[in-house]
Structure formats: C-alpha cells, structure tokens
Amino acid sequence: MRKDKNINRSDAMTLQTDSSEDTQRPQPATKRLSYLLRVNSADPTLMLALLLLVVFGYLILAPVVLLLIDAVTVHFADIARTKQDLGDLTFYYLNRVLVSPISRDLFWWPLAHTAIISVAAIVISFLVGAPIGWLLSRTDLIGKKWFSTALLLPYMLPSWTFALAWLTLFKNRTTGGQPGWMETFGFNPPDWLAYGALPISLILALHYAPFVILLFGNALKQFDTQLEDSARSLGASPATVARRIILPLMMPSLVSAATLIFAKCLGDFGVAYVLGAPVGFDVLATSLFRAISTSQAGASAVLAGVIVLLGTISIIIDMRLLKEAKRFVTIGSKGAMVRQTPLGKWQAPAFAWALLVFIISAGIPLLALTLTTVMRVPGSFSLDNFTLDYWIGTDLGTTALRQGILLTGEFWLALWNTVWMVGLAAIGAGVLGLLVGYAVVRSPFASVSVALRQITFLPYLVPGIAFAAAYLSMFAVARPPLPALYGTPIILVLAILADQMPFASRAGISSMMQLGREPEEAGQIVGAGWFRRMRSIVLPIQRNALVSAILLPFISGIKGLSLVVVLAVPGTDLLTTYAIRLVDYGYSQAANAVVVMLCVVAFTGTMLVQKIGKANLSDGMGSK
Amino acid sequence: MSSITLENIRKSYGRSGPAAIANLSMEIGASEFLCLLGPSGCGKTTTLRMIAGLEHPTDGRILVDGKPIVSVADGIFTVPEKRNMGLVFQNYALWPHMTIRDNVAFGLTLRKTPDAERDAIVNQVMTKLGIAKYADRYPAQLSGGQQQRVALARMLALKPSVILLDEPLSNLDAKLRLEMRAELKRIHAEAGSTIVFVTHDQWEAMTLATTIAVMSEGELQQVGTPDDIYERPANRFVAEFVGSLPINIINRGAVETGPLVAWLDQVLTHFDIDAAPVASAGIRPEATRLGRLSEDEAARCAAGYGSVVDVVPTGGSWIVEIDVQRTRFFAIATENPRLSAGDTTHFWVERQHLHLFDREKQRIAL
Numbered sequence: 001m002r003k004d005k006n007i008n009r010s011d012a013m014t015l016q017t018d019s020s021e022d023t024q025r026p027q028p029a030t031k032r033l034s035y036l037l038r039v040n041s042a043d044p045t046l047m048l049a050l051l052l053l054v055v056f057g058y059l060i061l062a063p064v065v066l067l068l069i070d071a072v073t074v075h076f077a078d079i080a081r082t083k084q085d086l087g088d089l090t091f092y093y094l095n096r097v098l099v100s101p102i103s104r105d106l107f108w109w110p111l112a113h114t115a116i117i118s119v120a121a122i123v124i125s126f127l128v129g130a131p132i133g134w135l136l137s138r139t140d141l142i143g144k145k146w147f148s149t150a151l152l153l154p155y156m157l158p159s160w161t162f163a164l165a166w167l168t169l170f171k172n173r174t175t176g177g178q179p180g181w182m183e184t185f186g187f188n189p190p191d192w193l194a195y196g197a198l199p200i201s202l203i204l205a206l207h208y209a210p211f212v213i214l215l216f217g218n219a220l221k222q223f224d225t226q227l228e229d230s231a232r233s234l235g236a237s238p239a240t241v242a243r244r245i246i247l248p249l250m251m252p253s254l255v256s257a258a259t260l261i262f263a264k265c266l267g268d269f270g271v272a273y274v275l276g277a278p279v280g281f282d283v284l285a286t287s288l289f290r291a292i293s294t295s296q297a298g299a300s301a302v303l304a305g306v307i308v309l310l311g312t313i314s315i316i317i318d319m320r321l322l323k324e325a326k327r328f329v330t331i332g333s334k335g336a337m338v339r340q341t342p343l344g345k346w347q348a349p350a351f352a353w354a355l356l357v358f359i360i361s362a363g364i365p366l367l368a369l370t371l372t373t374v375m376r377v378p379g380s381f382s383l384d385n386f387t388l389d390y391w392i393g394t395d396l397g398t399t400a401l402r403q404g405i406l407l408t409g410e411f412w413l414a415l416w417n418t419v420w421m422v423g424l425a426a427i428g429a430g431v432l433g434l435l436v437g438y439a440v441v442r443s444p445f446a447s448v449s450v451a452l453r454q455i456t457f458l459p460y461l462v463p464g465i466a467f468a469a470a471y472l473s474m475f476a477v478a479r480p481p482l483p484a485l486y487g488t489p490i491i492l493v494l495a496i497l498a499d500q501m502p503f504a505s506r507a508g509i510s511s512m513m514q515l516g517r518e519p520e521e522a523g524q525i526v527g528a529g530w531f532r533r534m535r536s537i538v539l540p541i542q543r544n545a546l547v548s549a550i551l552l553p554f555i556s557g558i559k560g561l562s563l564v565v566v567l568a569v570p571g572t573d574l575l576t577t578y579a580i581r582l583v584d585y586g587y588s589q590a591a592n593a594v595v596v597m598l599c600v601v602a603f604t605g606t607m608l609v610q611k612i613g614k615a616n617l618s619d620g621m622g623s624k
Numbered sequence: 625m626s627s628i629t630l631e632n633i634r635k636s637y638g639r640s641g642p643a644a645i646a647n648l649s650m651e652i653g654a655s656e657f658l659c660l661l662g663p664s665g666c667g668k669t670t671t672l673r674m675i676a677g678l679e680h681p682t683d684g685r686i687l688v689d690g691k692p693i694v695s696v697a698d699g700i701f702t703v704p705e706k707r708n709m710g711l712v713f714q715n716y717a718l719w720p721h722m723t724i725r726d727n728v729a730f731g732l733t734l735r736k737t738p739d740a741e742r743d744a745i746v747n748q749v750m751t752k753l754g755i756a757k758y759a760d761r762y763p764a765q766l767s768g769g770q771q772q773r774v775a776l777a778r779m780l781a782l783k784p785s786v787i788l789l790d791e792p793l794s795n796l797d798a799k800l801r802l803e804m805r806a807e808l809k810r811i812h813a814e815a816g817s818t819i820v821f822v823t824h825d826q827w828e829a830m831t832l833a834t835t836i837a838v839m840s841e842g843e844l845q846q847v848g849t850p851d852d853i854y855e856r857p858a859n860r861f862v863a864e865f866v867g868s869l870p871i872n873i874i875n876r877g878a879v880e881t882g883p884l885v886a887w888l889d890q891v892l893t894h895f896d897i898d899a900a901p902v903a904s905a906g907i908r909p910e911a912t913r914l915g916r917l918s919e920d921e922a923a924r925c926a927a928g929y930g931s932v933v934d935v936v937p938t939g940g941s942w943i944v945e946i947d948v949q950r951t952r953f954f955a956i957a958t959e960n961p962r963l964s965a966g967d968t969t970h971f972w973v974e975r976q977h978l979h980l981f982d983r984e985k986q987r988i989a990l
Contacts, residue, residue: 028697030699031696031697031698031699032696032697032699033699034699035680035695035696035698035699035700035701038699038700038701038703039680039701041703518713518715518717519717519718519719519720521678521704521711521713521717522711522713522717522718522719522778523719523730524677524678524703524704524705525676525678525704525705525709525710525711525779526730526731526734526778526779526782527705527706527708527731527734527735527782528705528730528734529705532734536730537719540721541719541720541721543721
C-alpha cells in the first residue's frame with residue numbers, strides 16, 4: 001500500500017510499449033480520442049440517440065418544416081399567376097388564404113365555423129360532463145362502476161361514427177341515397193337539424209364529454225374534503241365554499257379539459273365532413289381537405305400552418321395549466337380525505353340523468369347504426385324490411401356494391417390493410433418509443449435528450465389533417481433515400497407511426513425512468529454486451545410497458561380518420577377511409593356495417609388493454 | 625487474487641467541471657480486503673465504479689496485476705464486460721424477470737459454459753449461500769437478506785478475480801449484518817479473492833476490512849489497518865470521521881485561551897511534549913478517564929475538572945457530558961460512573977491516547 005502522487009510519466013509510457021506500435025507514436029490528443037471512442041463503443045446509447053434524432057428528424061421535423069416552407073414558396077402550378085420563379089419566396093398563398101376575395105370561403109368562414117362549433121362543443125360537454133364527473137367521483141350513485149366505463153364509451157369509438165349515426169337518423173333529401181329514419185317515420189328534418197353547426201357541435205360535445213368527466217372527476221377525487229370542511233367550520237356558506245374554494249382549485253382541470261377539446265375539435269375532420277359537406281358548412285379541417293384534394297399545395301400549406309399554430313397555442317396553454325394543477329394537487333393531497341355525498345332522494349333523478357346521457361351519447365347512435373345494417377329501408381320496423389343482405393347478401397340491386405359487406409373483397413382488403421398497416425405502425429411506434437425512452441434517459445448529453453423528447457412530441461401539436469398535409473409535402477415527391485411514396489402503403493405506415501410517437505415516446509420515457517441503471521449495469525458486470533443486455537434484460541423487464549405502448553397506438557390508429565383520409569388511395573384503403581368512401585357513394589347500410597365492425601375492433605381492443613396492463617383510458621387520452 | 629493499481633486518477637464530469645477526484649493513486653494488494661471509507665460525496669463509489677468500468681477516468685491509469693485495463697494517455701479502455709470483476713450493488717440489482725436460478729446462471733450462460741457444468745456451479749454456489757430452496761422463486765418474493773445472498777451468489781458463480789461491494793451491509797438489520805459479515809469474511813478466507821468495498825459506515829469498515837482507505841473530497845486521507853486508522857489517525861479529518869462518538873477537539877489558537885486549552889497545555893507539560901508545533905489536540909471520549917481524585921492524584925495525572933451536565937446510558941456504556949466553564953467535553957465510561965447531573969468530576973487522559981495535530985492538521989508523531 002502506498003500513497004504516491006508522483007508517478008513518472010515516462011515510466012507510464014514504457015509500460016505500454018508492448019501493447020502498441022512504438023516506432024511512430026501518435027500524438028496524445030489522438031490517443032485521448034481513441035480512449036473516448038473506446039469508452040463509448042462499450043455503450044452505444046449516444047449512437048442510438050443520434051440515430052433516432054436522424055430518423056425522427058426525417059419522419060417528423062422535416063415534413064412539418066417543409067409544410068411551412070411550402071406556404072411561402074412558389075409552386076409549379078402558380079408560376080404564371082405569381083410571375084415568380086419556382087421556389088421563390090412569395091406571399092401569394094398567405095395573401096390568397098387570408099386577404100383575397102376567396103379568403104372568406106377558404107379561411108374566414110371555416111375559421112368562424114370552427115370557433116363556433118368548438119365553443120358550443122365545450123359548453124355542451126361541460127353541461128353534460130361536469131355533473132357526471134361529480135356524480136361518479138363524489139356520490140353514492142347507483143351503478144357508479146358500470147357508468148364510469150359506459151359513459152366513456154363515446155370516446156373509445158371514432159367521433160365520426162356518431163356523425164354517421166346522426167345521418168342515419170336525421171338525413172333528408174338534400175343528400176341522396178337511402179332515406180333517414182325520421183323520413184321513414186314521416187317527418188322530414190329541416191337542413192339545420194340534419195346538417196351543419198348544430199349536429200356537429202352536439203356530436204363533438206358528446207364525443208369529448210368523457211374528457212370533462214375524467215379530468216373534472218379526477219380533480220374532484222383528489223380534492224380534499226377537509227378543505228371544504230375547514231371553510232365551512234369558519235362559517236362559509238355552501239355557495240361561498242363552491243365559489244371561493246372549490247372553483248379556484250378546479251379551474252386548472254376545467255380549463256385543461258376545455259383546451260384539449262378545442263385542440264381536438266380543430267383537427268377533427270370526419271364529423272364536419274359527414275355532416276357539413278351536404279350544406280357547404282366548412283371548418284378549417286374540411287377546408288384544408290378540399291384544398292388538398294384540389295391540388296392547391298400552397299393554400300393547403302397555409303391552412304395547415306394556421307391549424308398547427310392554433311393547436312400549438314392550445315396545447316401550450318394546457319401544459320401550463322397541468323403544471324399549475326400539479327402544484328395544487330401536492331398541496332391538497334396530504335392526508336386527503338374524500339367523502340361521498342349521499343344522494344338520498346336525488347338518487348333517482350341523478351341515475352336517470354346519467355342513464356339518459358348514456359342512451360343519447362352511445363345507446364341510440366350505436367343501436368341506430370347497427371339496426372340500419374339489417375334494414376332495407378332505414379327506420380322502417382315492418383318485419384319484411386329486415387334483412388341480412390347488406391352483410392352477406394348477393395345480387396343486390398345497387399350499381400357498385402352488389403353483395404353484402406362480408407362478401408366484398410374491398411372490405412376484407414380494407415380490414416387487412418387496417419390490421420397490418422396500423423399494426424406495423426403501432427409495433428414500430430411502441431419499439432421506437434421504448435428506444436427513445438432509453439436514449440432520453442441514458443444519453444450522456446442532456447441536449448440530445450431534450451431534442452429527442454421534443455421532436456417526438458411535435459406531432460401532438462399538429463392536428464392529424466395538418467400532419468397529413470405535411471406528409472404530402474414531404475413524400476409526394478422522391479426524398480432520398482426514399483422514392484415518392486404517395487399512393488403506397490408505406491406513407492400511411494410512416495404517418496401513423498410518426499403520429500403516434502408522442503404517446504409512445506412518453507410511455508417509453510416514463511417506464512425507462514422507473515427501471516434505473518442498475519439491472520443493466522449488473523448485466524454488464526457479468527459479461528453481457530449492449531445488444532445482449534437489451535435482449536435479455538431491458539426488453540423483458542419492459543415487456544408490459546411495451547405491450548401497452550403498442551396496443552394503445554394501435555387502437556387510436558384504427559379509429560383515426562383525419563390523418564389517413566388525405567393519404568389513402570383506393571388500393572390502400574383502411575376501414576375508416578373505406579367507410580367514408582361508402583358514405584360518399586350513398587351506401588348507408590354498407591357504410592354503417594363497416595363502422596360497426598370498426599367499433600367492435602376498437603372497443604374490444606380498448607377493453608383488452610385495460611384488462612392486460614396498467615394502461616387505462618385516461619393514459620391514452622393524452623394521445624391522439 | 626489480483627492486485628489493482630490506481631495511478632493519478634482524475635475524474636471530472638462535463639468538459640471542464642470540477643474534479644470529483646483530483647489525483648488519486650493507490651495500490652490494492654492481491655487477496656487484500658480493502659474498504660474505501662468516507663462521507664457521502666467523497667468519491668469512493670466513483671472510485672469503485674471506475675475499477676468496475678462503469679465509469680471512466682478523465683485521466684490516469686488503472687492496472688490489474690501490472691497490466692493496464694485503463695490508460696487514458698494510451699487510449700486503453702477495457703469494457704466492464706471483459707474485466708472479470710464481480711460487483712454487488714447496494715440495492716442488489718437482481719433481474720426481476722428471472723428466477724433466482726436464472727439470475728445466478730446468467731453470467732455462465734453468457735460464457736457458454738456447458739449446461740452440466742453450469743448447473744453444478746449454480747447449485748453449489750446457491751447451496752453454500754443457503755438459497756438453494758428459493759431457486760425457482762423470483763427476487764420480489766425474497767426478503768432483503770435473501771436477495772443480498774442471491775446477489776452474492778450471482779457474483780461468486782463467475783469466480784471473479786476481484787470482488788467489488790457497494791455498501792454491502794447497509795440495507796440489512798442488525799442480526800443479518802452479523803451473519804453477512806461472517807459470510808463475507810468466509811468468502812474472503814476461502815477464495816482468497818481481492819475484495820474492495822465502499823461504505824460511509826465506520827462500523828462496516830472496521831468489522832470487515834483488513835485495510836481501510838479513508839477518503840474525503842476525492843482525496844485519500846490515510847490507508848492503514850483498522851487499528852491504525854483508529855489509534856493513529858493521520859490527520860484531523862480521519863480523527864474526527866472515525867469513532868462512534870465524535871472526538872473531543874481542543875484548538876490551541878492564538879486567540880483562543882479557553883479553560884480546556886489551559887488544561888491541554890498542562891497535559892502537554894506533564895507528558896514533557898513540546899507544545900510549540902501543536903495546533904490542536906484530539907481526545908476520544910472512550911479514552912477519557914473519569915473519577916473524583918484527591919488534589920495529589922489530580923496533579924499526578926494532570927486531570928481536568930468540570931461539572932456533569934448529563935449522563936446518558938447506552939446499554940453497557942455511559943456517555944457523560946461535562947461542562948468545563950461553559951465548554952463541552954464528552955467522555956464514555958464502560959462502567960457505571962455513578963455520577964448524575966450537577967456532580968463534579970475529574971477527567972484525564974493517558975499519553976498514548978493523546979492525538980496531536982500541527983497547523984496543517986497533520987498528525988504529530990510522539
């Protein structure tokens with residue numbers, strides 16, 4: 001044992017002469033570099049992080065940036081109109097969308113419509129959801145457990161499903177095809193009831209009311225009743241307690257629910273498309289869709305940019321408020337006590353209200369959809385009107401779809417496409433999400449972690465339809481190393497994958513945070529290299545996390561319409577786009593049958609996830 | 625059975641961050657049972673992890689049996705997978721998804737040991753550590769003590785040339801600590817392995833190690849046997865860090881002329897020690913003698929004098945807090961001192977229990 005601080009440098013040099021060439025000794029700087037390389041070769045985390053940055057730079061950042069560039073550069077079709085060269089900087093599109101005479105139809109009316117339906121949807125969903133949130137979290141409501149799943153049902157299914165249900169019930173002669181139920185009953189619904197702002201707001205409200213139920217209910221659950229009690233004991237009246245204590249503390253969760261609903265309404269394409277198109281009622285999402293389908297690349301880039309901007313603002317507001325809410329929760333939850341309010345004589349009305357909401361928001365629509373698929377004339381309940389033809393019939397009298405849906409090749413192709421494309425994207429998102437988590441948590445450089453985390457979160461700020469527009473900007477032409485992808489399944493898989501990354505990467509980060517370094521280091525000590533550690537230690541330990549990081553994106557991907565409606569072509573139809581195509585053709589029964597199948601898949605999937613893992617719907621709610 | 629040499633090790637985090645370890649050199653002999661002892665943040669765990677390869681030095685060399693496994697200047701770095709060292713983590717780091725048997729066998733599987741041989745080794749190690757009956761359970765189903773045995777078994781199955789332990793006894797209760805201490809001593813005796821462990825707990829260090837290296841702020845303070853460290857602390861830091869109750873320190877500052885300083889001077893004169901270089905002195909509470917003496921006796925052993933503030937029984941010994949004109953002095957009596965608050969008492973110390981330090985806080989040899 002010695003304590004020697006003066007080991008001779010030349011001494012140290014001579015010791016290693018046998019291990020390296022001694023004729024030409026490289027400079028110490030290169031030696032040091034080779035040392036660092038050797039240290040890092042044992043741990044490819046940094047390499048992995050950089051590789052992921054490149055991949056997501058390509059799949060997420062580049063499309064969005066290109067989209068924004070598209071909004072201010074001259075496109076080929078507009079060279080004559082702008083009198084500028086291809087690719088020059090121009091304000092032509094901004095001008096066209098925001099100022100020109102057609103800007104009213106292209107942008108300002110859709111914007112106003114979006115604002116109206118968003119505000120209406122927020123108000124209605126609060127009126128419906130807040131009382132139910134309270135009933136489910138703070139009272140002894142009968143059947144509370146059943147309700148707390150059943151009332152979330154609308155959110156488990158695609159929003160535009162309910163638009164189709166509405167159409168099934170209320171459509172009139174403004175659109176062709178099969179009659180609606182009301183028509184069959186002898187009542188001809190006016191346009192304002194059948195299409196446009198009213199039904200769109202109502203359906204969006206009922207679809208997103210679960211946000212309010214969950215967020216408001218959870219906040220109430222964490223709200224300490226001792227806070228109420230102490231205010232009451234100081235002499236405050238119940239009204240004062242509600243106004244001065246409960247409301248301020250609930251504010252973050254309420255505003256958070258409102259901004260989330262706004263962001264969702266902004267990107268929701270299907271509902272407005274199904275119910276708005278017949279009367280020319282455009283919102284931003286449908287206006288964007290129209291611009292894309294009429295090949296106005298510049299205008300659609302501007303519209304998409306505006307949607308991204310609005311989405312970003314609302315999500316940032318939401319994140320601010322969530323931080324705020326967390327601060328409140330830590331104060332409130334120390335020794336928290338939650339008291340259940342007995343409903344007493346209000347039990348029956350409360351139960352009736354909850355049941356009514358369920359019937360209107362889920363029961364009637366689903367029943368109408370399902371029944372329609374077995375009726376020749378929708379809404380006619382005579383016995384000879386019932387048929388299974390739309391499922392398994394042959395030689396129907398229609399022009400295109402001459403057999404039942406289950407006998408139609410396109411349906412099975414769409415189903416198969418849905419399973420394999422969304423499945424592949426979900427597996428990719430789940431695995432990449434876990435790798436992102438690993439890289440973010442383990443990366444030796446904080447800046448790389450931060451960049452990776454933010455880049456994978458970016459699609460969350462970009463509503464689906466705008467993200468699809470970004471993908472068109474990026475992949476409609478060849479981008480080395482990839483060829484032009486429009487019309488191929490690859491663009492769909494990549495877009496769905498990228499769109500699911502916010503959830504997948506957040507799930508990966510949080511599960512990697514919980515894992516800690518030691519299990520892996522223990523593997524290193526007994527001789528396991530990096531790939532072996534990933535295979536035998538990290539991935540097996542994270543198996544459950546991986547399963548939910550794949551299943552939740554899968555479910556949400558199956559339901560998604562706005563992203564794929566722009567990118568799918570008849571050969572690459574998914575169930576969602578196939579259903580919309582059938583709607584366009586006016587084949588109500590067939591469309592509804594496809595939607596029913598879709599609901600079955602989405603619902604069983606959701607239930608499966610809740611059974612399997614710790615993952616539940618409120619986790620998934622953060623994703624799109 | 626390997627010796628380890630650390631040469632001029634420097635470790636800093638970030639490009640130009642402050643050095644966690646400035647310049648550390650030490651040699652750990654083959655078959656030594658060495659403890660790195662120091663307060664948290666002193667760099668001891670970093671040192672252990674650098675030996676294991678889980679951290680890399682910013683500068684310097686690490687040699688095993690004279691061969692460099694790390695040498696920054698020569699671009700040499702052996703990855704941890706290739707070092708054949710055994711490391712037991714503080715929280716054991718068992719793999720939760722593998723049974724106990726699979727945990728122990730994993731390293732051998734990686735080395736492609738033939739199945740029969742592997743099973744034989746695994747069974748032997750598990751039997752020796754008394755965990756064979758849990759072979760098919762998962763780590764979460766075992767108690768902390770059992771989990772630690774699994775961690776030891778996992779490490780021993782590979783017959784590492786160097787065994788590294790991170791706070792090996794810290795998560796165990798008193799009874800298990802004694803058991804595990806005996807276990808580790810046995811492993812050391814049987815295998816003759818070189819064992820290095822880190823701890824902030826001096827009991828752990830004293831009871832286990834044959835050699836203790838005391839560290840503070842990334843620097844080595846003293847290396848020696850447990851008795852060396854306790855009886856002949858090399859400097860003030862070691863004297864103050866080691867010892868169950870903090871050592872009484874008396875500063876002979878130019879300004880300070882408290883009652884204890886006067887007593888210390890009296891003691892130095894009594895033992896015929898040159899007081900000039902002495903900047904401070906340390907007297908362990910347990911080396912302090914107590915009792916009521918006659919004036920003659922008191923003069924003969926240069927005793928100080930004070931009044932008892934408190935007597936705290938700790939089961940087998942008594943901590944006596946003495947007030948010497950408003951400065952505190954602690955003593956530990958191994959027999960009931962039969963004193964109570966308000967009593968007066970003499971206290972004195974024998975020459976070999978006097979620790980003297982110079983202005984640089986280094987020990988003055990007597």
